[in-house]
Amino acid sequence: MKKEYSPYEGIHAFPPFPVVLLTVKDNIITVGAVHIFSFDPPLYGVGIVPKRYSYKLVEEANEFVINFPTREQIEALEFCGTKSGREVDKFKKLGLTPQRGKAVETMLIKECPVNIECKVIKKIDLGGTHTWFIGEIQAVHIDEKYDASHTLVYDLQRKYRTIGEVVFTRPKAKK
Numbered sequence: 001m002k003k004e005y006s007p008y009e010g011i012h013a014f015p016p017f018p019v020v021l022l023t024v025k026d027n028i029i030t031v032g033a034v035h036i037f038s039f040d041p042p043l044y045g046v047g048i049v050p051k052r053y054s055y056k057l058v059e060e061a062n063e064f065v066i067n068f069p070t071r072e073q074i075e076a077l078e079f080c081g082t083k084s085g086r087e088v089d090k091f092k093k094l095g096l097t098p099q100r101g102k103a104v105e106t107m108l109i110k111e112c113p114v115n116i117e118c119k120v121i122k123k124i125d126l127g128g129t130h131t132w133f134i135g136e137i138q139a140v141h142i143d144e145k146y147d148a149s150h151t152l153v154y155d156l157q158r159k160y161r162t163i164g165e166v167v168f169t170r171p172k173a174k175k
């Protein structure tokens with residue numbers, strides 16, 4: 001038996017998805033609305049609510065950095081997801097180290113094992129809650145000890161999780 005839900009309730013059934021610490025200029029914001037938009041060119045998109053302080057920063061800077069957090073960085077995710085850069089220097093408050101990138105002015109988070117530098121190529125306003133900024137990847141930094149199973153995913157029941165077991169590895173397609 002399946003129960004029916006309204007679109008507004010049912011949208012929360014979406015399975016866990018990546019959650020990242022996005023840096024823009026010298027601010028950090030927790031972002032769950034993040035996805036790959038193209039492999040060639042390599043594009044990541046992030047959805048940001050226009051009233052956020054970070055929204056204005058992305059508009060001004062035309063760039064952002066995606067930093068993948070680990071399970072040890074829950075406190076940073078919660079802090080950067082509830083406090084505004086208008087009132088607090090999140091790098092300082094959390095004792096995180098800003099690191100210069102290669103292609104953008106925005107600071108990377110040294111303590112995150114993956115940093116992806118992006119330049120905005122398009123802004124998409126769908127008339128909904130989030131406006132999407134599509135960023136072309138300029139440079140990627142990955143810790144040699146990085147293990148994707150240590151990164152976090154988040155779901156709309158407000159739970160952070162690590163990634164679960166591998167169930168199947170698809171064979172490569174023949175060319």
Ligand SMILES: Cc1cc2nc3c(=O)[nH]c(=O)nc-3n(C[C@H](O)[C@H](O)[C@H](O)COP(=O)(O)O)c2cc1C
Nearest residue numbers: 030031032033048049052053054081082083084085
């Ligand atoms: C798990 C989680 C995911 C979030 N995802 C987003 C998101 O995708 N887009 C967004 O605009 N805000 C998102 N937020 C809310 C912002 O992180 C939050 O409003 C933040 O304090 C804004 O910071 P700022 O004022 O410095 O920009 C999320 C918060 C949490 C805790």
